[in-house]
Structures are given as structure tokens and as C-alpha cells.
Amino acid sequence: MKKYQLMAPGPTPVPSEVLLAMARPMIHHRTPAYDALFREIRAGLKRLVQTIQDVLTPACTGTGAMEAAVTNTLSAGDSVIVVNAGAFAQRWLAIAKAFGLKVVELEAPHGDTVAPERIAQALKANPSVRAVLVQHSESSTGVLHDVRAYAQVTRATDAILVVDAVSSLGIAELPMDAWGVDVVVSASQKGLMLPPGLGLLALSDKAWAAAKRSTLPKFYLDLTEERKYAEKNEARFTPAVSIMVGLREVLRMIDAEGLPNVFRRHTRLSRATRAGAEALGLELFPKTTPSPALTAVLAPRGVDADRVVEAFAASHDITIDGGRGPTKGKIFRIGHMGYATETDVVIALSALEQVLAELGVPVDFGAGIRGAQKVFAERS
């Protein structure tokens, strides 16, 4: 017998309590039961996103929510800046291309980040830029971009800051209103510990003003319409009811733990995983601030990282993930976001030690776990 462990950088495990809540009989979305559910969710999401704005919940995955952020605030021919330092930036680029936007690309090598000063310069050099599209946590590289500093730059301009927070919401501090982020884009299957299928979007007043000017065609993901219904606590179309039912449970769990504690937990798990990997002599991939959502590790010299991923699955029934694009075969990525605790880090590091040994890498068994335990032993 092996216990299956989902430790990919998303989708992430769903707590049994949430799965069982979602397994309750289906309810209709125009009933008092759903009204109460939606009201509670709307209030909870405002606390989670730390905003006074309604957080919209269209039935789509993160990519749909990213597309909605673009199609609702921009028009064909508009110029945008894309901060490109990983695979999910490629998705911004693909969306921008599909909808006829002009792109000023600010590149950094995978594993690195783009300094806020470069954004400031690019905005100065391209005053027609209407939006800056970035990732907060770039889960393909394991890097956390400095969205707070980016927002300080965009706040002083007419451009809006659109943040892909798919793998940071409920994981890393991102107080939307306090920092001045204009669009927070997220999804259900990472920090929110839910099945994929629900998008999350919050827009600042500045972004809603941009939405008024936007002429890109949209209907299903028309956020202006969606908001009108949400403000009446009504669903515009049939919502993803079962995921909404799960979302209420998740928001209660997050409230019970306390949002600052949720962030602290992720930081600890992340630090412990990194300490464990380094104690095994491995090199971390990020050259800058690591994301607390996942740990990206360079495979040891001579080892194909995809073999590490395969051995996690074959020998331990653990799903982790490999690199994408330029990092394929070079890095492996261990998720510790959402429904993740110290026990998961111990499991992951124990498996890592065994996998490395299996692949012929000399390993001091227990060294990685010891590295993590030292972090856990610190006063929290």
C-alpha cells in the first residue's frame, strides 16, 4: 500500500472535509441556501484578497481568468508591458497576441526577476502603455516577483497593474488595496485547496475605469456584467456550484487559521524545503526571492530532472513536477501550497533522499529532513 501524495505546484490536495462538503446534494443557485452561501463567500473573498472590491468568481480556470483580465480592461491595439521570466508569462504573451495587443516585453532569465526600475523606465519610454502584466508567484521557476514594488511604480502612472496571483493567493502576502494592485487574478486549485474550475478576479477602481474604455469583445467573461449581478448577490449564469460550496469551507478554514498564519505557514514550509534540499547538497533554482508556494531545485549534475519526477511517482506514488521550456530536464518542483503542512515537507524530503540514492547520487540519509527540522524547531 502506498498513500498517493499530490505535491505538484497545482492542482493541490483538497482537504477531505472540503471534498465531503462538496459531495453534499447539489443545490440550485437561485435559492436562499445559495444566497447565503454566496454572501458568505463574497465577504470571505474580500478578506482574503484584502480589498473592498467584489471578488468575482466566474466558472473557468486560471487561464480564463487571465484572459478576462485582459479582455475587460484593454482594447485591440493597446500597448502592454509583460514581465517575462517564466512559462506563465508566456501565457500573458499568448493572450496579448490573441487579442491584438502590442507588447513591450521585459525579459529576465528563468529563475530571475525584473527589477521595478526596469518597469518604471519602460513606462517612461512607452507612455501609451495601458497595463503591466505580471506573475506574482511564477510557479514555473519558483520565483516570487516583487509585486509591491511594481505597484509603487504603476500607481504613479495611468497604467494598471494586472497580477497573476494563481499560485500566490492565500499563500503569499498580497494586500490588493494597500499595495495598489489593479487586477488580482487567481483560481481555485492552488492556495485555495479546491478542485480546478473556478476563476477569481478583483478589479480596483482604476481597473474598472479602464473596463469602461475597453472595447475587446467578450460575453461569457464580461466582468462588468458579472459585477452587476454579484453586487445583487446573484449569479449571472449558472455558477460552478460544487466548487463554490467547497470555497465556503476553505474560507472558513483560512479564517480559523488566520490569514497571517496561513502566510507564515507557507513561508516556513518553503524555508524548510529549501533548507532540506540544500542540506542534501542541491542547488535551488531561484536566483532571487523564492515563492513560498513551491521549491524549484536544480537536479544534481548528470541527472535528468525528469527522472527525479518519474522516480517520485514510480517509487513513492508522489506527484511532483519537472521544468517547462528552457528548464525541462534541469529542475524539479515540489509544491507546498494550500493544504500543506510540515508532515508533507518531511514526506517530500524523505522521498527525495531515497530517489536521489536510487538514481545513483550519494546521499546522507536523513540529512535533508534534518535541515527541515531545524527550521521547524525555530520559534514560530
Place this chain on the structure above:
Amino acid sequence: MKKYQLMAPGPTPVPSEVLLAMARPMIHHRTPAYDALFREIRAGLKRLVQTIQDVLTPACTGTGAMEAAVTNTLSAGDSVIVVNAGAFAQRWLAIAKAFGLKVVELEAPHGDTVAPERIAQALKANPSVRAVLVQHSESSTGVLHDVRAYAQVTRATDAILVVDAVSSLGIAELPMDAWGVDVVVSASQKGLMLPPGLGLLALSDKAWAAAKRSTLPKFYLDLTEERKYAEKNEARFTPAVSIMVGLREVLRMIDAEGLPNVFRRHTRLSRATRAGAEALGLELFPKTTPSPALTAVLAPRGVDADRVVEAFAASHDITIDGGRGPTKGKIFRIGHMGYATETDVVIALSALEQVLAELGVPVDFGAGIRGAQKVFAERS
């Protein structure tokens, strides 16, 4: 204690077996387990839609799938015919407007249908029309439109026939390839007995040829891209994993019952519900072929139909639905689609008798149920 009964024309109840399958631990979508699941689903959906084409499964609800049918086969400025005889036709109109299509509207009063000859004439009069957008089952009126005859008309032209089968797939016979339907659009929460959040789309060769010419912008719901991945049995983006897990169970249930038997069951439930309503002296709303998915009934003279809906909820904890737009307050609608059996019809009619009496309508208790029982007693 009351047992909650979801008898709306969607969302519909999800079988406990399916809910519990969906409550199993989350799996990753790039694993052998998901590969096997997706392969089984793709084969099962081809049997369900009766097509050789891949049936695509984007993470969205029915409206998203309707939008995708339009944005993937048409271009701004294209002319389309919309068969407008109910509230869901309004959705085709809204989508057409949002994406800059020219619309030739063929109207019929709610409760009625548009004869295929009118479509033939309109196509002759407007040879530039590229698509005919229709509902199969119009759940706002309880009417089943004659898609088979519509397809005979469109097959002889260059226009594609796009069918909203949201409340007919797995309910009413709709053999896509045999009839020559070009786009079948559906969703998870009606005949497929699943939570909302999954769209279904199948395109004929003629529709795929139209897709090649289509210039409307799209990314998240780009079906040409989606198909490339599906053909490799891969997910383009993170799929709605939990609903996909449920879908496998549902397809197994449908296979076990046999698709012809599934259609026969819906026809029987529909006939029995109509017989019951008529035995109570009520008038049915459809002036033409009724949909087997639901029964739309005119409220007795002097009774607001919305009071009937409210009394179903208040006195019996049963969710049915009222009219929309021009039929609001005039009709109530009882769903019997998907996970619905004779026992549900008995429950609905018993409650209907009690509700009518509660609202002051003279009722011969048992007469409605007797009407249904006579249908059930026929040799099936």
C-alpha cells in the same frame, strides 16, 4: 424532516455514487491516472454525442460553450440566423451582438417553434448567412425544436447548424453525425447529472472548416488548440478535474443503462408528468413538441405561477422553477432530466396537488398521480 428535492430544469441532482467518486483525493492532470480517465471519457462522449469527432471539454458552463461555438466558427460582420422562441435564444442573440455578428432573427412566440421551411426560406433570402443558431430543448418554454429537420435544411447549404443541446444531451435523441448537426454545445449539469462547470463541444468537419476561416479573437476557449491537445489525449490547460472524474462515472451509468433506454426513460417521465398535470385540469405551455427534459405548465387562472414555485419550496423543500421574461408569473417548470426516475414524477405531482390546494385551487387529490401511473403501467 424534509428531503430536499432538486427538480429545477437544471442544475439537476447528482447521484451519490458520482458525488462520492468526485470526493476521492484530487489527482494531477498529467499522470497515468488522468490519462486513462481522459481516454475513457473521450470514447464515452463520442458514443453519447454519436459522433466520430472528439468532444471537447473546456472548463466553463453552458454559456461559455455557446460563446466558444460562435467565436470559433465565425468572424465579425458574419451573418447568422437565430431561431428565437425562448429565453436561451436571447443568449444566442446577446453573444452574436457582443461579437459583432449580423443577425437574421426568426421569431416564434414562446411555447411555439419555428418551422424548418422558414429556415430554408431565410437561408435562400440571405445567402451570406454562415450559421444557424438554435436550441434543441428550449428549457425556458419546455419545447423541443426539430433539429433533425433543421439539419436537413442546413446540410444543403454552406451554413453550419449550431445546436444548443445543454438540456437535451443524454435526454433526447440527437445523433450528431447521422443528422448532420455541425456543432453540438452542451454542459455538465443537466442530462449528465454533474455539477455545473464543464462545457462540451463537438464540431463536424464542416464546422472545423469554418473554424479555419474564423477570425474572432479567442484564447481560453480556442477549440482548434483544445482539439490538438485532446487528440494527443492531453489537457491544454488545467481541466475541471473533479467534474471529469464524475463524468467518467456518469458515462459508465449511461452505458450500463443503454443510451436508447436513457432516451426512453426521459420520454416516459415527460409523458407521465404531462399526463399528471393534464389530469389535474392544468394546461401545458408548449404548443408544439414538448421537451423530454422538463414540463412547462400554465398556472391555473388567477394563480401567479411564482406562488406555485414558492409553495413547492416552502411546503415541500422542492426546487422547481418559474417562467422567464414574457412567461414570468404565468408558467412553472418541473425538471425530470438526468438523475430522474418515476419516483421523482410521483413526488412532483403529489406536491403539485398539495400546492394547488394550498393556493385555493380545487384539487381531486391523487388524480395527477393516477394520470402518471397510467403512463407508467403501459408496456415500456
